[in-house]
Amino acid sequence: MKELGQNLVSIPENTILFRENDFSKDVYILKTGKIHLYRRMGNKIVMLSEVEPGGILGEISVIDSGPRSATAVAVKPCTAIKITPSEFMEGLRNVPEWFMSIARILAQRLRETDKKLNLSGPLVNEANMAAILMYLFHDASNREQGLSLQEVEDTLMELLHLQINEIQEVFDSLEKKKLLSFKQNKVRVEDVKALEAHLEKIRMTFSTSLVV
Secondary structure (H helix, E strand, O other): OHHHHHEEEEEEEOOOEEOOOOOOOOEEEEEOEEEEEEEEEEOOEEEEEOOOOOOOHHHHHHHHHHHOOOEEEEEOOOOEEEOOOOOHHHHHOOHHHHHHHHHHHHHHHHHHHHHHHHOOOOHHHHHHHHHHHHHHHHHHHHHOOOHHHHHHHHHHHHHHHOOOOHHHHHHHHHHOOOEEEOOOEEEEEOOOOHHHHHHHHHHHHHOOOOOO
């Protein structure tokens, strides 16, 4: 296997390294810059995670020969070590077959989790709505007085292109978690930090389930 340093590539800003469902197999080790990972969920494109220097992209696809399950976009000029499938497998030549068998099983389990995540449209809506509600209720006076339910619904429909039934589903979920309350046609968020913690928990779910 050639020295990894010989495979250093420059990646201009806005370059797409690979697309969701591609069968490309190159592995990347990011040296500088930043890469965002996106996935289509229903009719929406959702940012799942960002990769910073030292991060690795693409190793699962080359291990189990499956397609990419996210799109990788360079959001800053990047440099990365690019490892071709043949170079990757050459590097694994002395790895015991039992180890590779375990790696393939783990990769398949990750993909099964990934498929379940793709079906979780309501969770995506909840994350996006929570982020907007945090912004709307950042002002202390809005927290004290509440905001018009109709105005909040209109804002969410305009920004997120959601149907009213989708918004109501998330409202019900957040109310059950005691993150929202409704009274006299007004919406209230009592604890913005609790809502922020809930949003971070959802984001961690996306991040830990990510397979590229």
